[in-house]
Amino acid sequence: MSKPFRPRRDFKGLEDRRRQATRLFAAGRLTQAEIARRLEVTRTSVHRWHVAWRQDGPTAWRGAGRAGRRPRLERSDLQVLDRALRAGAATWGFPSDLWTLPRVARVIEKVTGVAYHPGHVWRILRDLNWSRQRPARRAKERNEKAIKQWVAQDWPRIKKTLAGSGPGSSSKTRAPSPTGPRSERPGRRKARPPS
Numbered sequence: 001m002s003k004p005f006r007p008r009r010d011f012k013g014l015e016d017r018r019r020q021a022t023r024l025f026a027a028g029r030l031t032q033a034e035i036a037r038r039l040e041v042t043r044t045s046v047h048r049w050h051v052a053w054r055q056d057g058p059t060a061w062r063g064a065g066r067a068g069r070r071p072r073l074e075r076s077d078l079q080v081l082d083r084a085l086r087a088g089a090a091t092w093g094f095p096s097d098l099w100t101l102p103r104v105a106r107v108i109e110k111v112t113g114v115a116y117h118p119g120h121v122w123r124i125l126r127d128l129n130w131s132r133q134r135p136a137r138r139a140k141e142r143n144e145k146a147i148k149q150w151v152a153q154d155w156p157r158i159k160k161t162l163a164g165s166g167p168g169s170s171s172k173t174r175a176p177s178p179t180g181p182r183s184e185r186p187g188r189r190k191a192r193p194p195s
Contacts, residue, residue: 017041021049022058073124077112082128084111098135 017039024035036046073081084107090097092107101118104125109115116124122132 022053025053072114
């Protein structure tokens with residue numbers, strides 16, 4: 001079963017209903033309850049619109065144009081932040097060139113003056129089309145030259161000897177014995193003569 005989702009708000013439809021309500025208020029023939037029924041909205045909404053209409057006049061039906069809190073960072077701030085992050089973490093004085101959410105939060109505050117909790121920084125990074133990356137973990141003692149030599153010389157020799165080894169074992173937990181009998185095919189056991 002698909003999960004029900006909340007549809008996006010229809011701001012144009014909301015504005016049209018408010019416009020109709022202001023026309024009905026100006027006509028003065030219907031009560032607020034009748035207007036609410038006609039527009040299929042709550043009486044509370046109609047009352048709120050009526051108060052706004054009395055205060056602001058005929059332009060009271062215009063909406064704010066968006067829902068929710070305005071973003072704290074402008075588009076220009078995000079562009080500056082993107083350039084700052086692309087310069088690398090080491091440029092900003094961090095010991096490695098790895099970006100973490102707390103590090104990004106500190107850079108956002110330095111660049112824009114706006115403080116974000118590190119747990120919310122990923123939303124800003126997602127808006128900048130940054131993705132989560134995990135660096136490959138490698139030992140500090142790693143010797144690339146020795147690894148290449150092993151792959152080129154030792155691995156082919158080991159690979160050949162493994163393929164040509166003796167009989168296998170039917171047991172998953174015990175290694176085969178080089179002197180022991182081979183395991184038989186699965187099926188019926190052979191009958192033993194009576195002793």
